[in-house]
Amino acid sequence: xxxxxxxxxxxxxxxxxxxxxxxxxxxxxxxxxxxxxxxxxxxxxxxxxxxxxxxxxxxxxxxxxxxxxxxxxxxxxxxxxxxxxxxxxxxxxxxxxxxxxxxxxxxxxxxxxx
Amino acid sequence: xxxxxxxxxxxxxxxxxxxxxxxxxxxxxxxxxxxxxxxxxxxxxxxxxxxxxxxxxxxxxxxxxxxxxxxxxxxxxxxxxxxxxxxxxxxxxxxxxxxxxxxxxxxxxxxxxx
Numbered sequence: 001x002x003x004x005x006x007x008x009x010x011x012x013x014x015x016x017x018x019x020x021x022x023x024x025x026x027x028x029x030x031x032x033x034x035x036x037x038x039x040x041x042x043x044x045x046x047x048x049x050x051x052x053x054x055x056x057x058x059x060x061x062x063x064x065x066x067x068x069x070x071x072x073x074x075x076x077x078x079x080x081x082x083x084x085x086x087x088x089x090x091x092x093x094x095x096x097x098x099x100x101x102x103x104x105x106x107x108x109x110x111x112x113x114x
Numbered sequence: 115x116x117x118x119x120x121x122x123x124x125x126x127x128x129x130x131x132x133x134x135x136x137x138x139x140x141x142x143x144x145x146x147x148x149x150x151x152x153x154x155x156x157x158x159x160x161x162x163x164x165x166x167x168x169x170x171x172x173x174x175x176x177x178x179x180x181x182x183x184x185x186x187x188x189x190x191x192x193x194x195x196x197x198x199x200x201x202x203x204x205x206x207x208x209x210x211x212x213x214x215x216x217x218x219x220x221x222x223x224x225x226x227x228x
Contacts, residue, residue, distance in 0.1 A: 004156075033217065040202060042118075043157070043219040088156055092215070101147065101170055102206075102217055104156030 004032070004072075004089040005105040012111040019079050021108040023072040023089030033102060034063060034074050035088045043088070046074070079112045086110070116141065118207050118220035126226045127195050135190045135223045139207030145169075146188040147217065148180055149204040157204055163188055192225075200227045 007022045023032070031050045035043040047063045049056045049072065056063045062075040076083055086109050090102035119138045127133050139146050145164045149157035159172040163182035182188045186207075192199055202224050206217040 035219070040153075040224075042204060042221040043206075045216060045218050048216050090156075100162060100215070101159040101172065102149075102157075103159065104149075106154070106156050 003103040003105055004091050006087065006089055006108040008108060009106065010109045010111070012113065013079055015079060015081055015112055015114050017079055019076040019083070019110055019112070021074045021087050021089075021110070023074070023105070025070050025072075025089075025091040027070075027093065029067070029091040029093045031092045032065060032072050033090045033092060034061075034072075035090060035104075037086045037088065037107070039085075046087075076110075079110075081112050081114045084110060084112045118205055118218055120203075120205050120220040120223050122223060123221070124224045124226075126228065128228050129195055129197060131195050131227075133192050133195060133225060135192075135203050135205075135225070136187065137190070137205030137207075137220060138187045139205075140218055143207040143209050143218075144186050145208040145215065146182055146186065147206045147208070148188070148190045149206065149219075150174070151202040151204060151222075152198075152200070160190070195227045197227050200225060 004023045033048045034046040037043050049063050049065045060077045065072045086107040088104050088107040090104050121136045147162040148160040151157040161180045162170040166182045177193045180190045202222045204222045205220045208215040208217050
């Protein structure tokens with residue numbers, strides 16, 4: 001399965017600190033996407049990193065991808081209380097002819113304490 | 115620009131009933147995917163449609179079906195509802211059916227089966 005597995009399952013930090021979340025997957029991917037979800041609401045797309053990319057930035061977010069280790073990380077710098085949410089990584093690969101899907105793990109629940 | 119929209123927001127049904135959930139993708143997007151998210155878990159892939167054709171199906175029973183209309187909106191139908199169908203149903207749209215395709219999610223429909 002391509003399922004992403006996030007680590008840690010829960011993370012609690014003080015406002016202003018950096019938060020790092022890790023993701024592992026099992027087989028080859030075409031890309032990997034990171035999402036944020038606030039309290040049972042819809043998923044917000046954060047970053048897509050392709051298999052031929054090693055690092056990508058977006059504002060306070062930094063994503064790395066190591067395809068040799070089948071792992072990715074999401075770094076949020078200078079965290080804010082508003083960053084409190086669950087974060088999911090979702091590998092994307094072809095599962096059989098013509099079938100494309102994201103496969104999610106259980107996510108990392110981040111709490112940023114003001 | 116409007117994002118992905120879903121209706122209804124919340125729905126309460128009883129066991130054995132039928133439900134139809136609706137999704138409108140981002141303007142210009144031709145791909146719609148459906149995911150089910152039960153409490154405490156990550157979303158699970160149900161279907162992907164592209165240009166009105168089913169491109170992928172997850173591991174869900176035949177009680178689940180979907181279709182995509184000429185305007186690229188989509189419906190997810192679930193027959194003979196079970197208590198275990200209670201979940202947040204998420205719709206995602208993408209610009210294509212390819213593997214380098216950012217998926218943007220709607221706010222979801224919260225289905226409760228009593």
